[in-house]
Amino acid sequence: MDSKLILYNTLTRRKQEFEPLHPPFVGLYVCGPTVYGDPHLGHARPAITFDLLFRYLRAAGYKVRYVRNITDVGHLENDADSGEDKIAKKARLEELEPMEVAQYYTNRYHDAMQRLNVLPPSIEPHASGHIIEQIAMIQKILDHGFAYISNGSVYFDVEAYNKKYHYGKLSGRVLDEMMSHTRTLDGQEDKRNPFDFALWKKAAPEHIMRWPSPWSDGFPGWHMECSAMSTRYLGETFDIHGGGMDLMFPHHECEIAQSTAACGHDSARYWMHNNMITINEQKMGKSLGNFITLEELMTGNHKLLAQPYSPMTIRFFVLQAHYRSTLDFSNDALQAAEKGYERLMKGVSTLNKLQSSATSSIDISGLETRLTAAMDDDLNSPIVISELFECVRMINQIHDGKQTISDEDLTELKRVIHLFVFDILGLRDDLQNDNSELLSSVMDIVLRIRQDAKQAKDWTTSDKIRNELSAIGIKVKDSKEGSDWECE
Ligand code: ZN
Numbered sequence: 477m478d479s480k481l482i483l484y485n486t487l488t489r490r491k492q493e494f495e496p497l498h499p500p501f502v503g504l505y506v507c508g509p510t511v512y513g514d515p516h517l518g519h520a521r522p523a524i525t526f527d528l529l530f531r532y533l534r535a536a537g538y539k540v541r542y543v544r545n546i547t548d549v550g551h552l553e554n555d556a557d558s559g560e561d562k563i564a565k566k567a568r569l570e571e572l573e574p575m576e577v578a579q580y581y582t583n584r585y586h587d588a589m590q591r592l593n594v595l596p597p598s599i600e601p602h603a604s605g606h607i608i609e610q611i612a613m614i615q616k617i618l619d620h621g622f623a624y625i626s627n628g629s630v631y632f633d634v635e636a637y638n639k640k641y642h643y644g645k646l647s648g649r650v651l652d653e654m655m656s657h658t659r660t661l662d663g664q665e666d667k668r669n670p671f672d673f674a675l676w677k678k679a680a681p682e683h684i685m686r687w688p689s690p691w692s693d694g695f696p697g698w699h700m701e702c703s704a705m706s707t708r709y710l711g712e713t714f715d716i717h718g719g720g721m722d723l724m725f726p727h728h729e730c731e732i733a734q735s736t737a738a739c740g741h742d743s744a745r746y747w748m749h750n751n752m753i754t755i756n757e758q759k760m761g762k763s764l765g766n767f768i769t770l771e772e773l774m775t776g777n778h779k780l781l782a783q784p785y786s787p788m789t790i791r792f793f794v795l796q797a798h799y800r801s802t803l804d805f806s807n808d809a810l811q812a813a814e815k816g817y818e819r820l821m822k823g824v825s826t827l828n829k830l831q832s833s834a835t836s837s838i839d840i841s842g843l844e845t846r847l848t849a850a851m852d853d854d855l856n857s858p859i860v861i862s863e864l865f866e867c868v869r870m871i872n873q874i875h876d877g878k879q880t881i882s883d884e885d886l887t888e889l890k891r892v893i894h895l896f897v898f899d900i901l902g903l904r905d906d907l908q909n910d911n912s913e914l915l916s917s918v919m920d921i922v923l924r925i926r927q928d929a930k931q932a933k934d935w936t937t938s939d940k941i942r943n944e945l946s947a948i949g950i951k952v953k954d955s956k957e958g959s960d961w962e963c964e
Contacts, residue, residue: 477848478897479536483716484800484854486724486747487646491854494746496715502538503714504530505744507723508600510547511581512562514769515588517753517805521567522720524791524902525799525855527594529718531900532851543596543709546585548578549604549685550677551698555726557667557674561695563686574685575604588770591787593904599709603701607687610704612807613738613831614675614689622737626666628678628692632733635673641736646747647725656955671753673730675700699730706743707735716743721751750799756806760913768805775827782807785814788906793819795901816861821907823868824897826875827890833880838870844892851900860896867893921958922954 481494492859496502506526509519523540526544533540553559560568565575588594601608616629617623622637623630634643638651640876654671677687686693697702712735719728728747752759755766768778769899776784786792793813797803843863850859867889873879879888897903922941929937949964 477532477536477844477927479848479852481532481536481852482854483746483748484766485745486680487742487744492746494715496538497713497745500537500539502540502716503710504533504540504542504716504718505702505710505714506542506544506597506717507719507727508544508546508703509581509585510551510562511578511585512551512566513581514771515581515585516760516767517755517773518720519585519588520592520770520790521753521794521799521803522718523589523594523751524592524794526748527902528596528795528855528857528900529716529748531902532594532855535895535900541599541710542597543599543601543706545705546582546600546703547580547601547698547701547902548575548582548602548697550701555698556679557697561683561685568683577733578602578604591774592770592791593787593902595902597829603696603705604685604707604831605698606701606708609708611676611689613704613707613734614696614700616738617675617734620737623675624668625691626668628694629666629674630676631667631672632675632730632737633668634673634733635669637733637737641733643733644729646732648728649725649729673697673699673726675734687782690874699727699734702727702742703731703734703738706731707739712739712743713741714744716746718748718750721749724749725944733907745925749793751802752801754804757804780807784810785810786817787816788904789814790901792820792861795903796861798854798856798858800854815863817903818907820864820903821867821905823864823871824893824905825908826868827871827893830871830874830886831902832883832886834882835880835963836882836885837880838874838885840889840892843867843889844895847892847896857901860901864893864897910939919950919961923961926952927959 482491483494484490485492504526506522506881509515516658517679530540548563549561551562553562553565563574563577567577570577570632614623618625618630618631618652625633631874634651637643643651651671676689676691677694678692683695685695687695706717717728734740754760755768758764758766760766760768766780768780772778773781773786773790789810793810794803796816797814815939846917847860850856870879874881922945926938926941929941945952945961951962951964953960
């Protein structure tokens with residue numbers, strides 16, 4: 477595959493040719509979930525977006541080290557610097573050890589990702605497993621004069637940083653404007669400025685998750701883990717950092733500031749952000765009653781759902797929109813995705829059954845180039861899907877005898893379609909599997925009827941069933957134990 481990948485870089489706000497630092501190696505860091513609740517619709521989009529990137533980079537010949545973290549400590553309520561730790565709160569309510577909560581929801585997340593056919597990352601580090609790295613990085617930031625200690629906690633000094641570097645370079649926020657809009661909040665008296673953020677927090681006596689540090693028994697600030705773990709596994713400078721648009725500020729802005737304050741330069745060269753999923757044009761939120769978990773989506777057990785949706789329907793739904801566009805969830809949109817997915821899978825299954833002719837009446841020479849060009853254009857999966865639908869139309873015409881395909885073209889068509897449908901878009905033919913389950917249930921019924929006929933010595937019926945099954949390629953084998961069947 478001859479690829480020239482162009483990516484939209486959120487940092488420079490323009491499309492740029494992707495040139496890795498050390499080809500063929502690519503370092504990719506993506507912010508993973510905070511594991512305190514069931515994975516929901518909002519988790520599906522970043523997971524599938526960066527899975528698409530991971531798969532495409534690999535198909536283009538890169539060796540990708542994909543790091544996606546698990547946040548199991550330090551993420552406080554309302555993404556703020558005060559309040560309860562999200563995991564500790566859940567543990568308190570359920571009378572569990574915080575790590576039991578984290579492990580349970582990590583398993584649930586992995587299970588959902590597997591069903592969505594999202595590949596596991598190369599490394600999945602946990603924030604709680606990298607306290608030492610975080611403390612070392614905080615110390616560096618302190619040594620460089622961009623942080624201060626206050627009552628056992630350590631805060632990032634945004635004003636001092638902004639005098640030398642640029643705070644707001646990713647999100648486009650301007651510090652002067654932020655200063656005039658923020659007021660001192662309760663519980664933040666330790667900070668010099670309300671927009672300073674915690675690198676290390678001294679733990680209150682009732683706080684369970686705590687570690688010793690030079691400053692106090694406490695825990696790291698939420699943004700710290702990603703700076704420390706990306707540096708640990710990908711180096712001080714690496715290729716791509718990804719995440720949802722909702723993480724751009726404050727999380728990613730603070731990550732950039734921390735890495736720059738510690739190392740003297742920015743960490744990631746390309747920043748990529750996927751847009752959000754809305755539900756009937758509204759932001760998803762527990763308080764709005766439109767919060768849908770992936771489990772509910774797959775079982776249909778939610779008042780907003782007209783039916784259950786299969787994991788591949790959800791994946792297809794996400795891929796049908798460009799990752800930087802908004803994506804609105806509705807039953808109509810999901811039902812359309814279900815039909816689209818089925819049409820594509822039926823096309824692939826027809827392709828596998830096509831007979832070749834001496835010559836081709838169709839032209840497939842530009843197909844791979846067009847599909848690659850669409851992916852190279854900032855991962856334009858909707859264009860890839862519409863090209864694939866064109867292929868399905870062509871496949872059906874060949875199947876109906878309206879067009880012909882040579883043996884050589886058929887082999888090539890199969891290779892290209894399999895590469896893009898299964899390896900790059902990461903779809904899985906669950907339809908085929910569903911049908912085989914259905915077929916085996918139907919065959920159980922048919923063979924039971926034949927068994928009844930045999931017992932009643934109705935040989936005409938029993939032979940008729942066997943012969944007619946044989947005519948459609950199903951061979952019935954009789955033995956002392958009963959009857960079995962197989963497809964020829
Ligand atoms: Zn992060």
